[in-house]
Amino acid sequence: MDLQQERYSHLIMMKKTLLYLFLFLQLSGFCQVKNPDAILNSLKRKYIAVKDYTVDATIVVDVWFLNMPVKKAKLYYKYPDKIHVETKGFALLPKRTASFDPHAFIGKNYTAVFVRTEKLGNTIVDVVKTIPNDAGNDVILTTFWIDEKKMEIRKMEMNTKSGGTFQVEIEYNNLPFDLPQRLNVVFDMKDMNMPKNFNGEIPKPDKNAKAKEKGKGKVMITYANYKVNTGLSDKIFNEDK
Template identity: 30%
Template sequence: MIRVLAFVFTLFLLPFTTMASDAQELYLTLRSKVLAVKDYTADVRVLIDVSYMQIPTLEGILYYKAPDKVKMVRKDGISMLPKKNISLTLGSLIPSGGVTVLDAGTATIKGHNLRILKVIPDDDKTGIVLTRIWVDEAALLAYRTETTTRDEGTVVLDLEYGSYARYALPDKVSITMDVKEYKLPKGATMDYSEAPGTPKKPVAAGGKNEKGRIDITYLSYKVNKGLSDSIFADKDK
């Protein structure tokens, strides 16, 4: 009787262990494809949409070197990118090292049938607690990642691919992330009020964080040409 029960139990669990194994394999294959890009230089157009920021579209050159070096340079201009820990590269949002991968079903995004993987890093040194990845199995491309970090909230990357899909490099990345509120004393800034005497707008309820969105359009890439570390040194500091 016990042997029968064990057999039935094994039969019941087998599909799940196979699925987990498939998910793990899919994740590792995807990760190796993403990590095959050691460096790139890209002409980019960055649009930052945060409620308290008024920034025009910034055009510049984006340098990336694995595993996590990113720098945007604008000739004689100021560049702004999210900080390192919520980096905009797929490579840094896919956990490295040992991971546990779980199959979390399927979904359709923009006409692509995608498999959802839940990736839990074995250690949390990177600050990543959990990553969900929406993967096109056939093309081996991640179309969306949702990364929950320990200190910096959740970062969602929506990716669109074009001619550099073979490197898993997107043509466009939309980053949705938590941004903290910004405030300086009015006595220090002495703002000009467009309507003096108008009562201040009430502060929105729901805490001090809000969502910000950054769209990065990649106009062209130069992949794996070799980049010097000196490019990433902050010469302005």
């Protein structure tokens, strides 16, 4: 068995172990106070009215080896999973969190577990974990902090095979369809596959390079000028193919 197969087998075993643990918690009733599927389905129903949108995005990047100016982009989204980004030059914009899409965040075929109710800042949230039932899914585990009263995702942590761990804090400001105003994304630099071509030069390794590589990268995405349900053409998204 080569190294790649061994790593894949390890990930499959890890996902199965997590799945068995979740099933045990559900069957035992331990900490199972609320129905996690009901919470997630309510969240999906809330945003089912959003068929498409365009929005202006301001992107601020904090990565140790990139001297990148503030970038402007226009994002296009169409239900269920079409995304198109227009920007001049390279913009470090994680694909998984470039657009706000609870349906994609949650997925379709998963096992969900209610963990607890806790306080996040000044907001009471329900913590729900999901694990995809498909062993080939790149996502290993996702944790949601959900304001059930307003039915908003306040925070999300996604563990993936190819991109490490993403942590996303989401801010709202009474925008149309309760879409977010800002996403604050933190990710593991050591697990991030960076594009070969981008604006700015990678500095030569220094004595602190290894320590920095193990650090975190940050991206702040601020949205403005939402235009929702305008009937976007599929041609916009075919440009990415």
